[in-house]
Amino acid sequence: MGRKSKFSPEFQTAAVRLLLEPGATNESVGRDLGLSRETIRKWAKRLAAVADPDVRRAREDHAELVRLRRRVRVLEEEREILGKSSGLPRPGDRAATLTVYRFVARERASHHVLTLCRVLGVSPSAYRAWATQRPSPRAQADAALLETIRAAFRVSRGTYGAPRIHAELRATGVRVGRKRVARLMRSAGLVGIHRRRRTAPTPRPPVRAATTPADLVRRDFRAAGPDRLWVADITSVPTAAGFLHLAAIVDAWSRRVVGWSMADHLRTELVIAALDAALAARRPGPGLVHHSDRGTQYTSIALGGRLAEAGIYPSVGAPGSAYDNALAESFFASLETELIDRAAWHSHAEARAALFDWIERFYNRTRRHSALDYLSPDEFERRHHHDHWLTNDQP
Numbered sequence: 001m002g003r004k005s006k007f008s009p010e011f012q013t014a015a016v017r018l019l020l021e022p023g024a025t026n027e028s029v030g031r032d033l034g035l036s037r038e039t040i041r042k043w044a045k046r047l048a049a050v051a052d053p054d055v056r057r058a059r060e061d062h063a064e065l066v067r068l069r070r071r072v073r074v075l076e077e078e079r080e081i082l083g084k085s086s087g088l089p090r091p092g093d094r095a096a097t098l099t100v101y102r103f104v105a106r107e108r109a110s111h112h113v114l115t116l117c118r119v120l121g122v123s124p125s126a127y128r129a130w131a132t133q134r135p136s137p138r139a140q141a142d143a144a145l146l147e148t149i150r151a152a153f154r155v156s157r158g159t160y161g162a163p164r165i166h167a168e169l170r171a172t173g174v175r176v177g178r179k180r181v182a183r184l185m186r187s188a189g190l191v192g193i194h195r196r197r198r199t200a201p202t203p204r205p206p207v208r209a210a211t212t213p214a215d216l217v218r219r220d221f222r223a224a225g226p227d228r229l230w231v232a233d234i235t236s237v238p239t240a241a242g243f244l245h246l247a248a249i250v251d252a253w254s255r256r257v258v259g260w261s262m263a264d265h266l267r268t269e270l271v272i273a274a275l276d277a278a279l280a281a282r283r284p285g286p287g288l289v290h291h292s293d294r295g296t297q298y299t300s301i302a303l304g305g306r307l308a309e310a311g312i313y314p315s316v317g318a319p320g321s322a323y324d325n326a327l328a329e330s331f332f333a334s335l336e337t338e339l340i341d342r343a344a345w346h347s348h349a350e351a352r353a354a355l356f357d358w359i360e361r362f363y364n365r366t367r368r369h370s371a372l373d374y375l376s377p378d379e380f381e382r383r384h385h386h387d388h389w390l391t392n393d394q395p
Contacts, residue, residue, distance in 0.1 A: 012043045081119045101130045146184045153190050159338045161192030167374030193337050216315035217291045221327040223253035227284035232292040233328035239345040247274040250331050256377035268300045291315040293325045
């Protein structure tokens with residue numbers, strides 16, 4: 001016979017009935033009575049066998065409570081998974097299924113794979129087969145190419161779309177199709193900057209004062225060589241300290257900004273300073289045309305006199321017609337969308353530094369232009385001068 005317990009049946013029954021209390025466990029009841037968890041478990045099991053109604057009910061209630069708590073934890077986990085995956089496409093085609101697989105791979109550290117697959121409606125075995133397979137040579141090549149694309153996108157300051165990125169890769173010796181570049185950029189969420197649509201200006205009567213220069217360009221911005229046609233305009237840059245005004249001159253042949261000036265005013269001195277900078281940098285020969293809109297600075301006597309002194313022909317478009325100075329408008333549209341609209345400056349000094357950096361370090365020397373076969377103005381002019389030197393050097 002086994003050793004008789006020092007605890008009476010009445011004590012044992014009372015101890016087991018403590019399990020009826022909310023939150024009570026074998027461990028907590030044993031700790032309160034100075035007994036082990038195993039002792040309370042054995043008493044509860046033995047008393048359940050003799051069909052004590054209260055004990056049986058306690059065990060059933062406890063089992064139901066455990067089951068419900070487990071179910072609540074499962075539902076809470078499912079809700080968390082569904083919340084994290086709310087933007088995912090539901091499995092159907094291959095692309096959607098692969099997207100779900102990648103989500104499972106990211107979340108496997110927080111949730112069991114079986115639970116993730118069950119909630120998201122994919123096969124666990126199919127996921128494991130995908131997770132353990134080696135990337136195909138094409139996938140590996142795409143991954144390597146995407147890193148090169150990301151680097152080129154960073155160099156462009158986040159402005160290039162697929163055509164310019166393709167040209168950048170081609171210039172560095174990477175042979176790849178433009179559609180492949182577009183696909184990889186799309187999958188990585190890399191989007192270039194696009195110009196805003198502009199409202200067509202309201203036409204005005206073509207009245208010209210006797211002292212206003214004629215339109216020598218007639219919307220034909222083609223130039224046979226450097227320093228044959230310069231186009232000029234002004235834009236106002238907002239800062240917390242008030243507007244900073246930028247006057248710039250662009251060479252129509254190479255798209256290079258050949259002269260610029262900045263000031264906190266819109267007096268004629270601003271455009272004359274930009275002209276003087278261009279003359280000092282380029283030293284143009286005879287026959288150069290300086291074209292602009294009909295702003296008061298460009299039709300002023302002071303600017304007209306400075307142009308005449310330099311031997312430059314003045315030209316202005318029709319009143320209210322942005323198309324008559326479309327090339328200059330195009331430059332400033334790029335400046336606005338790629339820099340001004342994406343930044344905020346507290347002072348004129350901050351704006352000056354940013355504009356100088358964009359014009360001299362990025363636009364002239366790095367930014368690729370579709371009109372120049374995706375070369376930068378600096379590279380376009382360098383190639384021209386090299387070819388010109390080779391031609392003139394022939395015996």
